[in-house]
Amino acid sequence: EADIYQTPRYLVIGTGKKITLECSQTMGHDKMYWYQQDPGMELHLIHYSYGVNSTEKGDLSSESTVSRIRTEHFPLTLESARPSHTSQYLCASSLSTGGRYEQYFGPGTRLTVT
Amino acid sequence: AQSVTQLGSHVSVSEGALVLLRCNYSSSVPPYLFWYVQYPNQGLQLLLKYTTGATLVKGINGFEAEFKKSETSFHLTKPSAHMSDAAEYFCAVSDPNFGNEKLTFGTGTRLTIIP
Numbered sequence: 001e002a003d004i005y006q007t008p009r010y011l012v013i014g015t016g017k018k019i020t021l022e023c024s025q026t027m028g029h030d031k032m033y034w035y036q037q038d039p040g041m042e043l044h045l046i047h048y049s050y051g052v053n054s055t056e057k058g059d060l061s062s063e064s065t066v067s068r069i070r071t072e073h074f075p076l077t078l079e080s081a082r083p084s085h086t087s088q089y090l091c092a093s094s095l096s097t098g099g100r101y102e103q104y105f106g107p108g109t110r111l112t113v114t
Numbered sequence: 115a116q117s118v119t120q121l122g123s124h125v126s127v128s129e130g131a132l133v134l135l136r137c138n139y140s141s142s143v144p145p146y147l148f149w150y151v152q153y154p155n156q157g158l159q160l161l162l163k164y165t166t167g168a169t170l171v172k173g174i175n176g177f178e179a180e181f182k183k184s185e186t187s188f189h190l191t192k193p194s195a196h197m198s199d200a201a202e203y204f205c206a207v208s209d210p211n212f213g214n215e216k217l218t219f220g221t222g223t224r225l226t227i228i229p
Contacts, residue, residue: 004157031215040123042219043158043204059218090157094215101146101165101214105157 003027006091006106013081014114021076021109023091032074033092033103036060043090049074050096081113116141116207120220128228133177133192135223137205140186146208147188148217149179153201161203164188165214175199200227 004025013019025032030051035043035058045058049068063085064078074093078085088110092103121136139145146165150158162173169181175198179190188205202222208214 006157009155040222042118042221045216048216092158096213096215101208102148102160102163103217105150105159107155107157110155 004091004093004104004106006089006109008109009107010110010112012112012114015080015082017081019078019081019111021089021091021111023074023076023106024072025074025093025104025106026072027093027095027104028071029093029095029104030071031094031096032068033094034058034064034066034074034076035090035092036062037088037090037108039088047076081111083113086111086113116145116209116218118205118207118218118220120203120205120223122223123221124224124226126226126228127195129197130194133190133195133199133225135190135203135205135225137179137188137190137220138186139188139205139207141207141210143210144183145210146214147179147181148206148208149173149177149188149190150204150206150219151175151201152204152222158204161190195225195227197227197229200225 007022034047044060046062047066091106094103117140149161164181172178205220206217209216
């Protein structure tokens with residue numbers, strides 16, 4: 001059972017508000033990822049981190065930012081939410097040693113910006 | 115760049131019938147391949163993976179998949195569908211240019227089980 005947590009699970013917020021989506025994992029994984037998923041669509045990588053103080057932008061351009069100050073914590077922040085940010089956001093983690101490669105996913109945060 | 119094609123955005127099978135979900139990939143070198151399942155309002159759960167070795171891999175819940183390099187395919191099968199198999203299924207391929215640690219996902223196949 002993967003131990004990766006996301007809060008909140010659902011968020012409805014007005015345009016212009018600042019929001020932070022939380023993601024934490026207790027598996028000691030060094031790599032963490034944020035994906036954006038729209039209904040009926042594939043997952044798009046928006047941010048990833050290979051370790052503490054390491055963050056990179058993913059394949060899909062996003063106005064969000066991330067930080068990785070602790071191994072287990074990888075929050076995503078939107079400074080000013082817009083309706084175009086409405087989507088599901090999935091956090092994942094993986095371990096770079098041991099030849100496993102698979103990513104473990106949290107339950108997701110469904111964001112609605114009105 | 116890697117890409118994944120899942121043929122059929124919706125697949126319906128009768129309970130007890132064979133499940134076949136198709137996945138083809140494009141990659142300059144053999145990648146690692148994964149199948150994930152997503153139930154409503156949940157994250158993705160790993161069903162099975164292929165990295166090296168035996169090309170027929172078995173996963174959880176009775177699913178299996180076969181890596182066919184010549185066909186660049188990694189189709190998912192289950193001999194007998196169960197109502198609890200109804201979900202969205204995603205095929206994913208790793209990127210060897212990033213140490214196989216970045217994944218590209220297909221658009222998903224929604225599996226419906228007919229009682």
